[in-house]
Amino acid sequence: MALDGIYLYSLINELKDELIDARVEKVNQPEKDEIILTLKKNRKSQKLLISASSNYSRIHLTNTNKENPLKAPMFCMVLRKYLNTATLKDIKQVQSDRLVILEFESTDELGFNSEYSLIVEIMGRHSNISLVRKRDNLVMDSIKHITPDINTYRVLYSGVPYKFPPESLKLNTFSFNKEAFTKKVMDVYSKKELDNKFFSNIFTGISSNFSKELLFRLQSNNIDFSLNNLDGLYDFIIKTFNTIKDVNFNYVSYSKNSILKDFYCTDLHSLKNENFELKEFNSPSVLIESFYFEKDKSDRLNNRSHDLQRIVHTNIDRVNKKVSILEKTLDDCKEKQKLNLYGELLTANIYSIKKGDKSVKVLNYYSENEEYIDIPINENKTPSENVQIYFKKYNKLKKSEENALIQIKIAKEELSYLESVMANILNVDNYHEIEDIKSELVETGYIAFKKSSKNTKKNKPSKPMHFLSSDNIDIYVGKNNIQNDYLTLKFASKNDIWLHTKNIPGSHVIIKCNGEVSDSTLLEAANLAGYYSKGKTSSNIPVDYTEVKNVKKPSGAKPGMVIYYTNKTIYVTPKVPEIEQK
Numbered sequence: 001m002a003l004d005g006i007y008l009y010s011l012i013n014e015l016k017d018e019l020i021d022a023r024v025e026k027v028n029q030p031e032k033d034e035i036i037l038t039l040k041k042n043r044k045s046q047k048l049l050i051s052a053s054s055n056y057s058r059i060h061l062t063n064t065n066k067e068n069p070l071k072a073p074m075f076c077m078v079l080r081k082y083l084n085t086a087t088l089k090d091i092k093q094v095q096s097d098r099l100v101i102l103e104f105e106s107t108d109e110l111g112f113n114s115e116y117s118l119i120v121e122i123m124g125r126h127s128n129i130s131l132v133r134k135r136d137n138l139v140m141d142s143i144k145h146i147t148p149d150i151n152t153y154r155v156l157y158s159g160v161p162y163k164f165p166p167e168s169l170k171l172n173t174f175s176f177n178k179e180a181f182t183k184k185v186m187d188v189y190s191k192k193e194l195d196n197k198f199f200s201n202i203f204t205g206i207s208s209n210f211s212k213e214l215l216f217r218l219q220s221n222n223i224d225f226s227l228n229n230l231d232g233l234y235d236f237i238i239k240t241f242n243t244i245k246d247v248n249f250n251y252v253s254y255s256k257n258s259i260l261k262d263f264y265c266t267d268l269h270s271l272k273n274e275n276f277e278l279k280e281f282n283s284p285s286v287l288i289e290s291f292y293f294e295k296d297k298s299d300r301l302n303n304r305s306h307d308l309q310r311i312v313h314t315n316i317d318r319v320n321k322k323v324s325i326l327e328k329t330l331d332d333c334k335e336k337q338k339l340n341l342y343g344e345l346l347t348a349n350i351y352s353i354k355k356g357d358k359s360v361k362v363l364n365y366y367s368e369n370e371e372y373i374d375i376p377i378n379e380n381k382t383p384s385e386n387v388q389i390y391f392k393k394y395n396k397l398k399k400s401e402e403n404a405l406i407q408i409k410i411a412k413e414e415l416s417y418l419e420s421v422m423a424n425i426l427n428v429d430n431y432h433e434i435e436d437i438k439s440e441l442v443e444t445g446y447i448a449f450k451k452s453s454k455n456t457k458k459n460k461p462s463k464p465m466h467f468l469s470s471d472n473i474d475i476y477v478g479k480n481n482i483q484n485d486y487l488t489l490k491f492a493s494k495n496d497i498w499l500h501t502k503n504i505p506g507s508h509v510i511i512k513c514n515g516e517v518s519d520s521t522l523l524e525a526a527n528l529a530g531y532y533s534k535g536k537t538s539s540n541i542p543v544d545y546t547e548v549k550n551v552k553k554p555s556g557a558k559p560g561m562v563i564y565y566t567n568k569t570i571y572v573t574p575k576v577p578e579i580e581q582k
Contacts, residue, residue, distance in 0.1 A: 003058050003122060003288065005096040005173060005205020010249045010265040011060060011284045012100065015091050018046060018061065024086045024104070029076035030066035031300065033143055035129065039088060049289075050120055050129055052143050056296040057127035059100055059120055061285035064293065067431070078141040078158075079131060082106065082116055089115075096173035096205035098122035099165070103134075116140070121165060132162040173205045174245050181237070182230050189227060199237075209262065214240065216270035251281040253291060263291045305425050305434045311446060312422045319415045326411065329404045336397035341366060342375050343390035346383070353383035417444075417481070417558040420505035423534040424480045427507075432462045437480050444558060464491075466582040467528065469521040474512040475579075477528050481560025484508040485553070488562060494549035497522070499529040502542035502569060506533025508560070515547060522570065530574035539573040 022041035029035050034051040049062040072080070086106035093100055102118040115134040121127055131140040139162050146156040154163040171184055181202075188201050199211035206214075214237075218225050223236055244266060254262040254276040262271060265284060272278070281287040302309075341364070346353065349362045359374050377386040421437065428434050439461075441447045464487055465477040476491070478484035487510050488498060495515035500508055509529040511517055517525075526543040535541040546567035553562050 003098065004207035004210060005093070005098055006210065006244055007265045007284065007288075008059075008098055008100065008122065009093060009096065009174070009205070009244070010251075011288070012091050012093050014284055015048070015059075015061070019048065019088050020090065022046070022088050024083050024088070027076060027079045027083060028066075028068050029073050029079075029143075030068050032073065033127075035076065035079065035143070036062070036066065037083075050118075051296070052121070052127040052129050053296060053299075054125040054127065055299055056292045057122045057124065058288060058292060059122065060288045061283075062289055064289070075129075075141050075143045079118075082114070082131060082133075082140055083118070086116065094164070095168070095175070096203070097168060098205070119162065123165065126165075128156060130156055130162060137161050168204045170204045171202055173203045173241055176203075178234050181234050185230060185233070186227060209268075210264065213264075213268050213270050220269065249284070251284055251287045253279045253281065253287060255279065260291050263287055301428050301431070301434070304431060305428060305437075308425055308434065308438060308441065309422070311441065312418055312425065315446060316415065316418050316422070319411050319418065323408060323411045323415070326404045326408045329400055330408075333397045333401035333404070336394050336401065339390050339394040339397065343387055343394060345373075346375060346377070346387045346390065350383045350387065353377065353386070355379070355382055413561065414558070416505065417561055419534065420481060420560055423505040423532075424507070426534075427479065427532050427536075429479070430462070433479050436462050436482065440480055440482050440559060443482075465532075467524075467577065468580045468582055469511075469524045470579060471518050471521045473517065473521045475521070475525050475528060476510045476512070477532055478508045478560075479532070481558070484560040488548065488551055489553060492548040494547065496548045497525070497545055498548045498551050498564070499525050499543055499545040500564075501529055501533040501535055502544045504533050504535045504541060506530075506535070508562075510548070523572070524577075524579050526570045526572045527574055528577055530572045531577060533574075536574045540571050541574065542569045542571055544569050 019039055019041065022039035024037055025040045025045060026038035027035065028038075031051075031053075033053050034049065037048045037050070038045055039048060040046075047062050047064075048059070049064070050059045051057050083104055083106065086104040088102060089105050090103040091100065092103070098121070100120040100122070102120070104116045104118065106114050106116065108114050117132045117134055119130045119132055121129070128142055128144045128146070130142040132138065133140055139156060139158060139160050141158045142156040144156070146154070148155055153166065156162075171180060184202050188198065196212040196215060197208045199214045200206045200208050201211075215225070217240070218233075218236065221236070223229070223232055225233060249265045250267055251265055252263065252267060253260050254268065254271050255278075256276060261276065262268065281290070344366070345362045345364065346360070348365075349360065352362075353360050356379050357377060358379050359376050361372050361374050364371055364373050377383075378389065381389065421441070424437055425434070428437070438447065442449050461482065462479065464483045465479060467475040467477065469475055476487055478487050484507060488508050492498065492510045493512075493514065495513075497511040497513055497515070497517055498508065499511070500506060506529060509525050509532075511521060511525050513521070522545065526545070529543045530536060530541050533541075544564070544567040546564055550566050551562050551564040
């Protein structure tokens with residue numbers, strides 16, 4: 001469910017209780033469209049995340065630690081200048097819309113009090129964060145600059161007067177009368193049929209999913225929804241909204257197969273009968289972070305790794321095209337045996353061939369039926385030259401076939417490597433891992449190395465993941481092919497257990513067990529191998545395992561590419577790892 005005005009109302013109630021009169025300690029901008037304010041109150045520091053992401057815009061308390069860029073963005077510097085040590089005096093929601101105003105008071109360098117408003121617009125791709133000076137309503141800066149070329153109604157950048165988004169013509173969810181409600185219902189009813197978005201077309205702050213929930217409650221309570229029962233409809237809506245307004249919230253998430261599907265600040269009865277897994281939360285911030293964190297993280301990592309994905313996809317397409325051409329060559333080479341046969345038969349019958357003949361009929365003594373066949377020949381060539389023509393064509397196709405088989409083997413090994421890189425890209429967990437994969441592609445020649453004249457700081461390679469099984473056995477998982485090689489060829493002992501998905505690109509997994517491992521640990525490690533592979537969303541996938549001493553790296557093989565023998569196979573349906581990660 002999108003973060004709507006009603007849920008935002010519940011969030012603001014929490015933020016007011018926790019943050020009013022708190023002082024700003026730190027201002028960070030870990031992402032280009034996201035800031036984190038660290039505020040301190042009564043010796044307790046809390047972090048407020050404000051995001052203007054096009055897909056996951058939101059505001060809530062957070063415990064997540066994010067790495068900040070080496071150089072702070074301009075918007076972050078502006079916030080630090082005007083809000084550092086400022087006190088948060090109030091948090092307001094404009095009507096019941098997704099528009100939040102945080103009021104700050106600070107003392108400038110001359111000792112005078114200054115007031116600033118941090119205005120958060122949670123509006124999908126139009127989301128924004130603006131710092132506005134209250135005394136003259138001037139924008140100090142916005143996290144996204146809006147110029148007249150982008151929006152003719154209003155602009156947002158440093159030095160211009162702040163103008164609010166266009167006011168909604170819908171009713172304020174928490175402030176409307178019966179007359180306005182009746183008029184709006186009749187107006188919407190006359191233009192549209194009754195559907196799941198009916199109430200979201202009437203009120204601000206109501207998402208289409210909660211509108212659907214209201215319709216479900218109407219039907220469950222046998223309330224007639226027609227223009228003849230506007231009094232009953234009004235009473236129902238007033239009772240529902242008053243319950244919410246009185247802060248009678250119940251924060252619940254709805255999951256299927258451990259994947260969060262929906263959430264809200266009140267029970268969604270329409271979902272309770274659809275076999276969802278329900279989980280209650282005591283805080284709207286904790287709920288919204290659990291719902292959005294992984295989605296937002298995945299979206300940002302995917303955007304950051306887009307260029308790498310494009311490079312790998314381009315090379316995968318190139319290799320597939322090469323394999324297709326080579327396979328066509330092999331298909332053409334199937335004719336070579338016939339050419340060799342013609343050469344042999346012409347040699348055996350060379351005495352009967354005359355110069356000027358266009359074809360010769362000979363007995364095929366290689367055939368069980370010993371039938372006669374016609375062999376075309378060049379009338380301008382001697383019998384001996386015609387024989388040589390067929391043998392030359394045969395030898396040429398034979399060499400082409402041998403070369404094509406070698407090149408197909410090389411191409412398929414390259415394809416396997418590229419698919420493993422793509423699987424690693426899709427499984428990255430942070431920006432460092434993206435840089436590691438980029439370094440790997442530079443090392444293997446897929447990305448041209450550009451030597452910089454500046455003294456750039458070299459990032460340390462990230463370490464393989466380390467898990468602890470339910471039997472307290474160490475399990476290590478490589479997140480890229482450099483790590484895979486390190487784990488298998490350098491880190492692991494010869495009697496440790498090595499696991500990898502069978503014929504599916506993925507991570508190398510090492511169980512540090514000296515050859516002895518329980519079934520539960522083996523199953524947990526196999527799940528890790530499946531989860532960090534291309535087949536993570538598949539079911540019943542095979543995972544091979546053997547001792548490390550049975551795993552070898554062929555000479556000249558690309559990173560992560562190994563061969564192994566005397567293995568066994570276990571089948572798993574990958575799921576999110578439940579064991580402890582160190």
